[in-house]
Each structure stands twice: as structure tokens, then as C-alpha cells.
Amino acid sequence: MSSNLGLNEHHHDVVLNYLRFARYKRSQNLRGWEGCFQDVKDSRLTEDTFTSDEVEDILDGLEAVVRGEVESELININHTNVLLLRQFFQQAEKWHLKLQADISELENRELIELIADFEESQFAGAAFESATAQRYILLV
Template sequence: MAELGLNEHHQNAVISYMRFARSKRALRLKTVDSCFQDLKDSRLTEDTFTVDEVTEILDGLKVVVHSEVESELINTTYTNVLLLRQLFYQAEKWYLKLQTEISDLENRELLEQVAEFEKAEFLSSGKRANTEISKPKLAPLNEGVSELLSKEITRLQEENDKLKARLKTVEVQATNALDEKFNLERVLKDLEKAQGNQEELEKKFQETAAYRNMKELLTKKNEQVKELRKRLSQYEAED
């Protein structure tokens, strides 16, 4: 029996689609045949026709047949798009990206292989012509799904653990920075309080190197706390 290199489930799906396509093709051919029959019944009632009359008849038949064939080709294109949409939709549910090779659609060898497959399935001594194949339902891709899903879960868990570790580190840094800031503020207030209410002594104290260094250190700590809070909010949003 001719094969397409697919597993049984997918090959049955192909057979189901080919059965659908064959029925549509047979119906359209019957419609074309009826165009000729209608012409015979309606126009070919005389024994002789002039050249102009024959030309008119053939032109009319051409328009009708052209319309039927064009309609079928358009419908076939849309049908194939819907079929591809079903396959792509299933693939996207599992974050897969399917690829198509348009050049293979005109590969004579592959086309002949499909023709042999159709002949073996539908035309060889009626062996399979009357065999009913259950309609394949849209289902998740079963082969390899468990392994793929397990890998994705493991990857997400590892990323989550790394993010939690980074978040914890930033939280510790932020806590330490806040403690240092509070300590510096308390020391600064104690120093300022020790100066009393004397305007001149306070001014002299503020001009000392110790005060300036303390003030500069406190400013840096404030900036550090702001930066750590910013980073912390970002990590919390990501988590």
C-alpha cells in the first residue's frame, strides 16, 4: 500500500480530507456536465447553425464553465487555508512553529506519490472505497507533549527560583541600607541637639569636616535607598 510517511492517525486524517476533496470534485464535475447538457437541451434544437450562432453558443458555454471552475478553485483555496489554520492553531497551543515548503507543492515526484496513495486508497478494486474512517477530531499533539511540557515547567521553575533569589538579595540590601540611614539620621540629630540653640556654635559645627562628611554620607544613603526601592519594585512586578 502506498504510504505518505505519516503515522496512522495523521494518515487517516489525510484520507478523510481526500475523501472530502473527492466528493467536492465529483459534485463540481457534475455541475460542469450539466452546463453542457443544458446547452444541448436549450440551444441545440435546430439542424443547422451559422458560424455566428455557433460562436455565440460556445462563448456562452465558456462563460458558464469558466465561472464554475473559478468558483471551485477559489473554494479549494479557502478550504486549504481553513485546514492549515486548524493545524497551526493546535501547534500554537503548544508554542510550536510549523514550517511549510511551498516549492514542494509543485514537486512532480511528490505529486505522483500522492496520486499513487489516492489510487491505492480509493480506486484499487474497491478494497478501501467503502471503508469508513472515523473523523479525526482536533486534539492536542500527543507525541512528545509530556516531555515538552515537562521541560517547559522545569525551565519556568528554574527562572522563578533565580528571580526569588535575586529578590531576596535586594530585600536584604534595602533593609541594611535603611538601617544605616536611620542610624546616620539619629547620630546627626544627636550631634545637632548637642549644639544647643546657639546660632554661632551650630554654624561652626556645620562648617566642620565631620558634619560635612556625615551629611554627604547620609545623602548617598538616601540615594542608595531610593535605587534599591526602585529595583525591589521591579523584581516584585516580575515575580
């Protein structure tokens, strides 16, 4: 697995910090979605038997809740990424630079796999725990 993104040490650290942030947010989102399922188990699955209509109703309700949660988090992720881009653009504008992005590269499977390998190599062997996330939050 490659852990080299072709960046200098400073930019490597910035990417690593962003990945830590993203992993923390992903962990938080997963806990929230797990909570949706647990709520259904605790509140709706108290009977021994259900009709097919009742099961369908339970699943439709769960789908609506999870869809809303996922959509909300995807919107939040998009807005967070725009804030990150905004920071880069503001820094570039101070130096009268005009940065450009090749949007077509955002779906480049090879580069996506490179980033996935990079993330895995940086966090391999250590489970992502809330203590790590708490340390990251304290650094920010």
C-alpha cells in the same frame, strides 16, 4: 504503487479522510460542469442547422459559464485548504509550536505522483459512489 506517505497511523487517517472529502467535492464539481453542457444541449441546440456565428455564440456562452464555475470552485478549494491550514496552525499554537511550509515542495512532481499513487491505492477497485460520500458526510 506506494501507499506509504511516511506518516503515523493517525495522520494517515487524517490524510485519507481529506482525500475522501476532496474526491467527493471533485465529483460534485464534475456533475455541475456536466450540467452546464447539458443545459446548452437542452436549451440552445434545438435547431437542425446553425450558422458559424451562432455556433461561436453558443460556445462563447458555454465557455463563460464553465469558466465561472471552474473559477468559483478553484477559489472555494483554495479557501478550504486555508481553513485546513488554519486548523493545523491553531493546534500547533496551543503547544507553542511554529510550523513552516516549504512552498517549493508543492510543485514537486515526485511528491505529487506519490500522493496520486497513494490516493489510487486507497480507493482502487471501488468506484467512488455517492453512498461513500454520504457516509463520509455523516462521519463529519
